[in-house]
Each structure stands twice: as structure tokens, then as C-alpha cells.
Amino acid sequence: MLNTNTPLIPQRADPHIYRHSDGYYYFTASVPSYEGIELRRAKTLEELATAQARLVWRKPDTGAYSELIWAPEIHFHDGRWYIYFAAAPSREIKDNLFQHRMYVVSVAAENPVEADWQFAGQIDSGIDTFCLDATTFEHQGKLYYLWAQKGPGITGNSNLYLAEMASPTAIKGTPVLLTKPELPWEIRGFWVNEGPAVLKGHGKIFISYSASATDENYCMGLLSAAEDADLLNPKSWTKAPAPVFATDASVKMFGPGHNSFTKLADGTDVLVYHARQYTEIEGDPLWNPDRHTFVKTIRWDETGMPVFGKPGQP
Known part of the structure; x- marks a missing residue:
């Protein structure tokens, strides 16, 4: 199921796979009912x-x-497991359902699939607006929080922000805006930069992200910086002018995106992403369950840039 248009896991959107030091892969994603957090390992x-x-x-x-x-998204920091997620308030609190904020659950356990997870609170970005799609990563001894949020005074639904973390459940300092939707392929249907994920290699650090509406227009962009750069300086980052991963109708792979990265046992980098295999969605797209999880290997070119190729193909 690597490098093909056969789903690894059907009907799981926003997939995240983490390979831990215990040799297991841990998988989580949005479930179609949106009722909670599902976890499996292998x-x-x-x-x-x-x-x-x-x-x-x-x-x-x-x-x-x-x-x-x-x-x-599942992560492991300082001997504990953390799952970061977004959730909306009940209609009794907010008339508009799409008022997501970011939260975290945590547990200290050898096997987190069988553990009793505990709610650990809200991750407050300091900006009280719609936010989601948080990920964390360590770099040069610091822990960072990276997420999507509607920016005050900025056109569109979401931009990408970065901050250092004071702990795995709190950020410190002022968030830095890294990118906003502005290029033609980022504003189809909706003005969106979301779903960030971090990849490192060949002296660089990369942030992939997803753009445009979550139909066949959904695609992935890429930011890059030198590994020794100041990551909290927006000028350290370069945005690719074109999508690095997009719809390929020839193999019926539409709207690939909201990715994560993992590795094979031999160190090969793997792209984890969701896509639909048709475009005619009946009813409300929010409740359409047919965004499936796919995986494919990544290669690197002679300049040290990742090459994503096409969805569903080697």
C-alpha cells in the first residue's frame, strides 16, 4: 500500500503517523463522526x-x-504522550459551530493505545480566533508549536504561526506569522494555509502545509529554512512558488493534503496524507467520510530538496 492509490486506511482524514523509539508506528486521524480521538499501533x-x-x-x-x-496528532515529549487536537464549543455556547480552539490530552504509559488519557487543557496562542491543526517538533534543543489560525486583520480562513513552547502544554512568547494564503493556488474556494508538518534533511528544515478548499483544489505547499537559521524570524523561511503535491485525475487522486511525515525502519522518509477518489460529493462535504489515508515514499534531489512526486504513484 506504499506508493499506490490504494488507501492504507479508508475513511480517515488528517492522518498522523508517529514512529516511536519502541519500534511501533502510532496512527491517529479525524474519525468521520468527529466524536473523539482514535489511536492504533503496529x-x-x-x-x-x-x-x-x-x-x-x-x-x-x-x-x-x-x-x-x-x-x-500524537507526540512524545519528556517521557509523556501528548495528543494535540482542535475542538469546537457546543451550540449552547457559540451560535457559529466553527469556533475551534486547540486542546491537548496526555498520559504517561508504555502503550498509549491501552492507556487512560487525561484532558490537559487548552493551548492558548494568545489570539482568540479560530485555530486548529497543531503540531510540535524539537529543533536544536528547543520545543516548538506550529499551527493554523485566523489572523486578526488578515484576509482568509487561516495562516500558519510558530512559537517556542514553555512546556508541552503551553507556548511562550509572541507567535510569529510564517505564511498566509496569497498565491493563486492557495485561495481557490477558501483562503487557507493549514495542516503544517515538519520534515528535516540535507541541512534544511521544511514545513509542508495545505491550501485552498478541501475539494479537488486542496494541495500542498512548502516552506524551507536552513537548519541553523532563527526559526522565529519569518525572513528565515522561503515559500515555494508552486504546489509540491496536488490532484492527479489520471489516477483518481483528488485534493491530496493535510499530511504528516514518518520514516521506514531503514530511514526512508514517508509522506502520509489524505485524498478523495472522486469529486462529486453528495450533501455537506463536512460529513463526507471518503477522505482516505495514503502513504508514499519521498526522494531527495541533488540540491537537498524533497521531491513529493504525484499522489498514488511511486
């Missing part, structure tokens, strides 16, 4: 397809984080 990527899935955390019935649980 020794190989292929075995994730049939691994037993467990809903490790379920949303409360009401309250600030009781609707539309989106885009969970």
Missing part, C-alpha cells in the same frame, strides 16, 4: 491497516470542546 506501516483501533478519548456532551474533534 510494527509496520502495512500492519496499521488491520491494527485494532481504540477511541482513547471521547468528547464531552457539552462545553467548550464538545463538538467536531479535528486533526489529532
Whole structure:
């Protein structure tokens, strides 16, 4: 199921796969019901397809984080597991359902799939607007938080922000705006930069992200910086002028995006992403379950840039 248009896991959007030091791959994603956080693990990527899935955390019935649980990501910091996710308040609190904020659950356990996860609070960015799609990464001894948020006074639905973390559950300092939707391929349907993921290699650090509406226009862009650059200086980052990963109708792979990265046992980099395999969506696209998880290997060119290729193909 590597490098093909056969889903690794059907009906799982916003996929995140983390390979831990215990040799297991851990998988989480948005479930079609948006009711909670699902987790599974396996020794190989292929075995994730049939691994037993467990809903490790379920949303409360009401309250600030009781609707539309989106885009969970599992990370391991300082001996504990953390899952970062976005959630909306119940309609009794907000008339507009799309008022997501960012939250985290945590546990200290050898096997997080079987553990009793605990709600650890909201991740406050300091900007009280729609936000989602958080990821974390360590670089040169510092822990960073990277996410999408609607920026005050900025046209569009979401931009990408970066901040250093004071702890795995709190950021410190003032968030830095890294990119906003502005190029033609970033503003089709909706003005969106979201779903960031971090890849390192060949003396550089990269941030992939997704842009435009979540239909066949959805695609991936790329930011890059030198590994020794000041990551909190927006001038350190260069935005690729064109998408690096986009729809390929010839193999019926539409709107690839909201990716993460993992590695094979031999160190080969792997792109994890979702895509649909048709374009005619019936009903509300929000509740369409047919964004599937796919995986493909990445190669590197002679200049040290990642080459994503085409969805569903080697």
C-alpha cells in the first residue's frame, strides 16, 4: 500500500503517523463522526491497516470542546504522550459551530493505545480566533508549536504561526506569522494555509502545509529554512512558488493534503496524507467520510530538496 492509490486506511482524514523509539508506528486521524480521538499501533506501516483501533478519548456532551474533534496528532515529549487536537464549543455556547480552539490530552504509559488519557487543557496562542491543526517538533534543543489560525486583520480562513513552547502544554512568547494564503493556488474556494508538518534533511528544515478548499483544489505547499537559521524570524523561511503535491485525475487522486511525515525502519522518509477518489460529493462535504489515508515514499534531489512526486504513484 506504499506508493499506490490504494488507501492504507479508508475513511480517515488528517492522518498522523508517529514512529516511536519502541519500534511501533502510532496512527491517529479525524474519525468521520468527529466524536473523539482514535489511536492504533503496529510494527509496520502495512500492519496499521488491520491494527485494532481504540477511541482513547471521547468528547464531552457539552462545553467548550464538545463538538467536531479535528486533526489529532500524537507526540512524545519528556517521557509523556501528548495528543494535540482542535475542538469546537457546543451550540449552547457559540451560535457559529466553527469556533475551534486547540486542546491537548496526555498520559504517561508504555502503550498509549491501552492507556487512560487525561484532558490537559487548552493551548492558548494568545489570539482568540479560530485555530486548529497543531503540531510540535524539537529543533536544536528547543520545543516548538506550529499551527493554523485566523489572523486578526488578515484576509482568509487561516495562516500558519510558530512559537517556542514553555512546556508541552503551553507556548511562550509572541507567535510569529510564517505564511498566509496569497498565491493563486492557495485561495481557490477558501483562503487557507493549514495542516503544517515538519520534515528535516540535507541541512534544511521544511514545513509542508495545505491550501485552498478541501475539494479537488486542496494541495500542498512548502516552506524551507536552513537548519541553523532563527526559526522565529519569518525572513528565515522561503515559500515555494508552486504546489509540491496536488490532484492527479489520471489516477483518481483528488485534493491530496493535510499530511504528516514518518520514516521506514531503514530511514526512508514517508509522506502520509489524505485524498478523495472522486469529486462529486453528495450533501455537506463536512460529513463526507471518503477522505482516505495514503502513504508514499519521498526522494531527495541533488540540491537537498524533497521531491513529493504525484499522489498514488511511486
